[in-house]
Amino acid sequence: MRAFTTLTALVAPLDRANIDTDAIIPKQFLKSIRRAGFGPYLFDEWRYLDHGEPEMDCTNRPLNQEFVLNKPQYKGAQILLTRENFGCGSSREHAPWALEDYGFRAIIAPSFADIFFNNCFKNGILPIVLPAESVDRLFNEMADGYQLTIDLQAQTITTPSGQNIGFSVDENRRHRLLNGLDDIALSLQHADKIKAYEAERAKRAPWLFKEA
Amino acid sequence: MAGKTLYDKLWDDHVVHTEDDGSCLIYIDRQLLHEVTSPQAFEGLRLSGRHPWRIARNLAVADHNIPTTDRANGIADPVSRLQVETLESNCKEFGITEFHMSDIRQGIVHVVGPEQGATLPGMTVVCGDSHTSTHGASAALAFGIGTSEVEHALATQCLVQKKAKNMLIKVNGKAGPGVTAKDIVLAIIGKIGTAGGTGYTIEFGGEAIRALSMEGRMTVCNMAIEAGARAGLIACDETTMDFYHGRPYAPKGDDWNMAVRYWQKLHSDADAKFDKVVEFNAADIKPQVSWGTSPEMVLPVDANVPDPAQEADPVKRQGIERALQYMGLQAGQKITDIRLDKVFIGSCTNSRIEDLRAAAAVVKGRKKADSVKQVLIVPGSGLIKQQAEAEGLDKIFTAANFEWREPGCSMCLAMNADRLEAGEHCASTSNRNFEGRQGYGGRTHLVSPAMAAAAAIAGHFVNIAEEGA
Numbered sequence: 001m002r003a004f005t006t007l008t009a010l011v012a013p014l015d016r017a018n019i020d021t022d023a024i025i026p027k028q029f030l031k032s033i034r035r036a037g038f039g040p041y042l043f044d045e046w047r048y049l050d051h052g053e054p055e056m057d058c059t060n061r062p063l064n065q066e067f068v069l070n071k072p073q074y075k076g077a078q079i080l081l082t083r084e085n086f087g088c089g090s091s092r093e094h095a096p097w098a099l100e101d102y103g104f105r106a107i108i109a110p111s112f113a114d115i116f117f118n119n120c121f122k123n124g125i126l127p128i129v130l131p132a133e134s135v136d137r138l139f140n141e142m143a144d145g146y147q148l149t150i151d152l153q154a155q156t157i158t159t160p161s162g163q164n165i166g167f168s169v170d171e172n173r174r175h176r177l178l179n180g181l182d183d184i185a186l187s188l189q190h191a192d193k194i195k196a197y198e199a200e201r202a203k204r205a206p207w208l209f210k211e212a
Numbered sequence: 213m214a215g216k217t218l219y220d221k222l223w224d225d226h227v228v229h230t231e232d233d234g235s236c237l238i239y240i241d242r243q244l245l246h247e248v249t250s251p252q253a254f255e256g257l258r259l260s261g262r263h264p265w266r267i268a269r270n271l272a273v274a275d276h277n278i279p280t281t282d283r284a285n286g287i288a289d290p291v292s293r294l295q296v297e298t299l300e301s302n303c304k305e306f307g308i309t310e311f312h313m314s315d316i317r318q319g320i321v322h323v324v325g326p327e328q329g330a331t332l333p334g335m336t337v338v339c340g341d342s343h344t345s346t347h348g349a350s351a352a353l354a355f356g357i358g359t360s361e362v363e364h365a366l367a368t369q370c371l372v373q374k375k376a377k378n379m380l381i382k383v384n385g386k387a388g389p390g391v392t393a394k395d396i397v398l399a400i401i402g403k404i405g406t407a408g409g410t411g412y413t414i415e416f417g418g419e420a421i422r423a424l425s426m427e428g429r430m431t432v433c434n435m436a437i438e439a440g441a442r443a444g445l446i447a448c449d450e451t452t453m454d455f456y457h458g459r460p461y462a463p464k465g466d467d468w469n470m471a472v473r474y475w476q477k478l479h480s481d482a483d484a485k486f487d488k489v490v491e492f493n494a495a496d497i498k499p500q501v502s503w504g505t506s507p508e509m510v511l512p513v514d515a516n517v518p519d520p521a522q523e524a525d526p527v528k529r530q531g532i533e534r535a536l537q538y539m540g541l542q543a544g545q546k547i548t549d550i551r552l553d554k555v556f557i558g559s560c561t562n563s564r565i566e567d568l569r570a571a572a573a574v575v576k577g578r579k580k581a582d583s584v585k586q587v588l589i590v591p592g593s594g595l596i597k598q599q600a601e602a603e604g605l606d607k608i609f610t611a612a613n614f615e616w617r618e619p620g621c622s623m624c625l626a627m628n629a630d631r632l633e634a635g636e637h638c639a640s641t642s643n644r645n646f647e648g649r650q651g652y653g654g655r656t657h658l659v660s661p662a663m664a665a666a667a668a669i670a671g672h673f674v675n676i677a678e679e680g681a
Contacts, residue, residue, distance in 0.1 A: 016530075016531075016534075017527050017528075017531060018406060018407075018506050018531065020506075020644075020646045022625075022644070022646040022647070022648060022649050023646065023647060023648075026648055026652075027625050027626065027627050027649075028627070030248050030249075030276075030627065031248075031277065031289075031291040031292055031294075031295050031627065032291075032295075033251035033252070033255075033294060033295055033298045034251075034252070035252040035255070035359075045647065045648050045652065051652045054291050055291070083527060084407060084527075085406060085407040085410070085440070088406055088407070088440065089342065089644060089646060090341070090342045090356075090644075091249065091340055091341055091342040091344075091356035091357060091358055092248075092249065092358070093249065093252075093340075093358035093359040093360060096358075111407060111410060113407070113410065113440060114410055114411065114440065114441075114442050115342055115355075115356055115357070115358060115437075115442060118357075118358065118361075119358035119360065122358060122360035122361070123360070170233055170235065170374065171232070171233035172231050172233045172235040172372070173235075183360070183364055183372065184260070184262065184363065184364050184367045184368060187237060187364065187367075187368045187370055187372060188367070188368060190228065190229050190237055190370075191368075193228050193229045193237070194228055194237070194239070194265070194368065194369060194370055197228045197239055198239075198266075198369075201239070204474070205334070205471070205474065206467060206470070207463035207467035207468075207470065207471050208241060208335075210463075210467070
């Protein structure tokens with residue numbers, strides 16, 4: 001996994017609450033057995049005027065010019081600013097895959113749906129929860145070329161005027177993201193504990209261990 | 213010391229290791245796999261040279277892409293076919309049991325798990341699907357995970373988790389006529405909102421929940437995720453034990469007796485402390501219909517579609533305006549005036565035998581309205597289909613000009629050929645009414661099986677509580 005340390009990047013404002021994972025990446029694209037290549041289909045139904053299908057070449061599809069990511073001033077944005085309950089709905093990891101493939105490295109919102117929030121950390125994306133008032137202020141400050149600097153080590157966001165906004169990430173998650181660590185390798189360091197647990201549990205619940 | 217909640221008990225029973233920051237390595241008793249969220253996880257295992265930690269704890273079934281007609285011809289869409297074939301080859305390679313498309317046990321993963329006794333009380337259950345919360349109906353800690361965690365659970369039989377907070381939703385008293393488990397859970401989501409349960413595990417309790425069958429309890433827990441809670445729970449009782457007795461994967465003989473002694477403890481202690489308690493009176497709940505593009509946009513069938521001008525909060529007002537525009541509805545119009553183009557009875561929320569019986573009871577001797585183009589009845593598994601046919605339910609449906617289909621996820625999310633066309637209104641017993649969920653431009657109204665059946669007959673929503681339909 002790609003590590004996340006610091007990021008100074010353009011911000012795209014997506015001013016809408018309860019954005020669900022069906023909107024982030026519609027179901028037809030979930031038929032892929034690959035992990036990459038979802039970026040062109042991110043927000044497919046909002047971004048294009050036609051109906052997208054898997055494997056479609058998106059270069060000549062008609063764009064919805066009203067959609068924020070299609071506006072030239074947000075081209076190259078790596079930080080998404082949005083509203084509460086972002087990523088609600090399904091567990092599809094294709095949602096963070098699509099966001100990451102498009103180029104987003106951080107998402108700022110007043111709240112996130114739980115499974116989506118968790119999935120972001122597995123893919124080098126930093127989801128940042130800020131109080132609704134702070135998110136409001138960022139939306140109000142947005143201007144052409146608006147950039148933020150995010151420092152995960154210090155857990156701060158710095159605005160163009162030099163103001164610092166603090167945020168907080170679980171220590172364990174922060175450590176893993178800062179170092180781009182492989183979760184499975186870390187968990188397998190506890191293999192002896194897993195085996196000891198199984199031996200003890202097999203005494204309490206033998207019916208669970210008869211099939212193996 | 214205060215007593216424990218059911219969630220506390222299940223959590224404590226599965227902790228393998230605790231980190232300094234409170235995150236834990238939690239043991240996973242059962243992983244269910246399907247074709248959509250597993251291919252990249254198996255690929256990850258191959259790339260890292262890892263193997264499943266405990267093969268027999270995994271059970272696979274393809275459901276999302278499966279056609280509900282013409283199974284003999286296989287899957288027409290080559291992209292869907294490749295995904296289903298990839299699940300088959302991965303299961304074969306790693307030695308994991310899979311119920312194939314031709315197996316009578318095939319069906320929707322969240323229907324198959326309990327039906328086979330593969331998910332049991334007291335277990336931790338995961339699946340790369342948010343509706344894994346369904347299995348909490350049998351006092352199992354069950355939650356949806358992403359593909360990275362599918363791979364993690366395959367490789368380690370564990371997941372890294374932080375404990376959620378405890379919420380109790382108590383539904384007191386008895387539900388009125390025409391009010392089902394689906395109406396109860398939709399009314400709950402309408403009140404607490406789609407983020408109301410975020411950060412919590414919700415235990416559902418109270419007289420109206422205790423009175424539900426296992427099927428009804430599964431409907432309630434299935435939609436815990438639509439309230440933002442990763443997991444829903446219902447305490448184990450006689451209804452639970454009766455349901456599991458004799459299931460193929462359930463313990464037998466002495467093991468059964470030992471399991472029952474353990475399962476009897478799977479309830480919250482009388483002095484257990486919850487971080488939040490929300491109470492409902494079942495008698496106040498009416499049959500529900502969703503009008504918007506989020507499950508919290510739901511109202512009693514006798515209500516009118518909301519008027520955004522009445523909403524003070526600008527973010528919410530904008531949400532209502534956008535939803536009305538997408539849904540093609542007018543502010544203030546009666547919900548019973550919404551006309552339907554299609555009706556879908558199925559999904560992991562409402563495709564069990566009790567759901568089909570409820571729909572058939574409404575339909576018997578009547579016919580689909582001419583204005584309704586199509587009514588799909590999609591049972592949750594091959595075994596449910598067989599049971600329904602033994603009871604003659606299929607004949608009731610086909611006599612009404614409904615279509616009797618093969619099991620799968622079908623039009624709940626339209627990954628197979630079953631879908632809405634742009635602008636079509638659908639009465640659906642599924643769980644999500646997001647934009648485009650049932651097909652590009654499609655308009656979903658979430659309802660119970662009885663309401664869906666009544667709407668198919670009338671061509672519009674009807675107050676089934678009043679008409680005794």
